[in-house]
Amino acid sequence: MRTRTGTNQYASTANLTSRPLRYTHITAFFDRHFSLMEIFRIVPEERHNALVEAAYQKRGFTATEAQAASRMAAMASRHGIRTHNAIKALHLDHLFGSGNGGCVPKANIEKIPTRFDAVEVWDAHKKLGQATAIEAIETAIALAEKHGTGTVAVDNAFHYLWGGGYVMDAAKRGYIAYTNCTAALTEVVPLNGKYPSLGTNPHSWALPTTEALGYPIVIDWATSVVAMGRVQQLAREGKSLPPNAAVDKYGNPTTDPAAVAALLPFGAHKGYGLSLINELYAAFIGGSLPTIRCRPPLSNEKQTPAFFFQVIHPEAISSGRFAGGRSQKENLLRVLTDIYSRGNNACIIPGQIEALAAQRTAKNGGLLFSDAEIDAFNEIAAEVGAPPWDASSFNIAE
Numbered sequence: 053m054r055t056r057t058g059t060n061q062y063a064s065t066a067n068l069t070s071r072p073l074r075y076t077h078i079t080a081f082f083d084r085h086f087s088l089m090e091i092f093r094i095v096p097e098e099r100h101n102a103l104v105e106a107a108y109q110k111r112g113f114t115a116t117e118a119q120a121a122s123r124m125a126a127m128a129s130r131h132g133i134r135t136h137n138a139i140k141a142l143h144l145d146h147l148f149g150s151g152n153g154g155c156v157p158k159a160n161i162e163k164i165p166t167r168f169d170a171v172e173v174w175d176a177h178k179k180l181g182q183a184t185a186i187e188a189i190e191t192a193i194a195l196a197e198k199h200g201t202g203t204v205a206v207d208n209a210f211h212y213l214w215g216g217g218y219v220m221d222a223a224k225r226g227y228i229a230y231t232n233c234t235a236a237l238t239e240v241v242p243l244n245g246k247y248p249s250l251g252t253n254p255h256s257w258a259l260p261t262t263e264a265l266g267y268p269i270v271i272d273w274a275t276s277v278v279a280m281g282r283v284q285q286l287a288r289e290g291k292s293l294p295p296n297a298a299v300d301k302y303g304n305p306t307t308d309p310a311a312v313a314a315l316l317p318f319g320a321h322k323g324y325g326l327s328l329i330n331e332l333y334a335a336f337i338g339g340s341l342p343t344i345r346c347r348p349p350l351s352n353e354k355q356t357p358a359f360f361f362q363v364i365h366p367e368a369i370s371s372g373r374f375a376g377g378r379s380q381k382e383n384l385l386r387v388l389t390d391i392y393s394r395g396n397n398a399c400i401i402p403g404q405i406e407a408l409a410a411q412r413t414a415k416n417g418g419l420l421f422s423d424a425e426i427d428a429f430n431e432i433a434a435e436v437g438a439p440p441w442d443a444s445s446f447n448i449a450e
Contacts, residue, residue: 061262061283061367062381084348089291093446095429097126100225105137106436110152111159113180120183127221128214129419132409135281136214141182143284144211148236150270150348154355155180155210161187169336170199173337174206178356181212188231189218192363195219196227200368206359207338211236215256216272218361220403222260223268231256234334234357236346240276240315243324248304248314249343251357252276253330258403260366264385267407272273276315283309288424306351334358416449 056070094175101122108118125138149155159179166173172191173296176184188204212218215231222229235251242250252274254429259269277297286293287309300306301313331342339345347355366380373382412419421429425444430440 060260060365062223062226062263067256076328090422092449093443094416094418094421094449095426095441095446096418097130099441100138101126101212101430103436104434106143106438107138107432108145108180109143109343114158117157117180117183120186121180121391124182124186124213126419127217128369129421130410130413131217131220131406132423133214133216133406133413135279135285137425139425139432140281140284141213142432144236146212146447149180153238153347154178154346155227163355168174169410170195170201171203171205174204175338176206176209176356178182178199178208178210181210181357183417184209185212185215185218185231187406188359188361189231189363192229192361193222193227195227196363196365196368200365202363204359204361205337206361206405208236209233209359211357214272216258216406219256219258219272220268220406221268223260223270224262226260226366228260228366228369229258229362231359231361232330232445233335233359233412234330234339234345235274235280236357237280238342239280240317240343242328243317243321247343249347250275250317250324250327250331251342252279253327254279255326255330259404261384261388263381264388265401265404267403268407269401271404272402273312273318275317275323275330277318277323280315283312288428289422293375319434325326333360356357375398410450416447418446420449 062439087177093120103123104122105115105118108121109115110346113121121141122138125141128136141385143153145151150157156178157180159177161179161184162175164173164175164179173196174188186352192202192204212233215233215296219229219231221407227292235253238248238251240250240252241248254272254274257270261267261269283293283298292307293309293312294318295307296305298306298312298315300311306312317327336358337360339356339358344353345357350357368379374380378386426441433440
């Protein structure tokens, strides 16, 4: 991806090992929870991308669209986001996308006229979500370079998968970035409700903290206790859900991934409120009734998700009046140092686990997948007529 950052002081290629706010405790945490609990095999990224692109092209997508999909899937896997990898992306496309008219290969984005210079409003016409979102974040960055802030609102979209990837990329290039997206389906029961009428509705923020930490802070979550992708992952791995995360068809709490009928919002009214925000943003953009999204058509109503992207150039919000004559960059470092001082150095910083996952991926020289995930990729290979992957031919990750 090309960069438009110019002299942006927050753009950096610094690495984890050279930053002043580096905490070794998180490495042990990461190793304990992500390295020792499961065996992963090293799949060359080019082999992964070739299979993913072949699958999308077989479904009618252009080479450019397929490359956008493989790129974002690889980025998710590189950062340990197993719930939004290529398996999830292609499964979502099969259920609600090109296989059912919810996503249209080769669709063109229509830019709707607006009187606001720093805002663009698009009708995606059901174009592949990853390709649309990449273009949207690039456009928002260009607007922020010119106006200090840039907003892109997208109607008639298809889900873009891992929102954190788009804003992380912007933050690595020196920008503050935010996105939200309505989920493909309503799978979450509102507070004190009985019927799932909200999506898992993720929010994703990223801030340019690479100079201070070695990686951008990324705050990215579904507004349910767990994402449905996590339910599917746990089902593949034969594992249980945490308690009070989901309910069965009778409305009773369940930890069995196979019995899940609906999810619960995290933090009661807090997660519920955040989930509601996405539905209301979509309503302002042009989204229709949540409970029919990606469902059989209802006359005069849409079944598509909506996106919202906003990018801010840090200079645009600077007062210039920092204590002690500090620069904005120095002030950011001072604030972070203060937050993580006085016994708080054992804190996990948002984005740190993803950064360590990326570091581990780089160390092993390929994307890391479990045997169950390789089995799922072999189902994709069968779909496109490609040779299956022999799990035993891949080295085991360190």
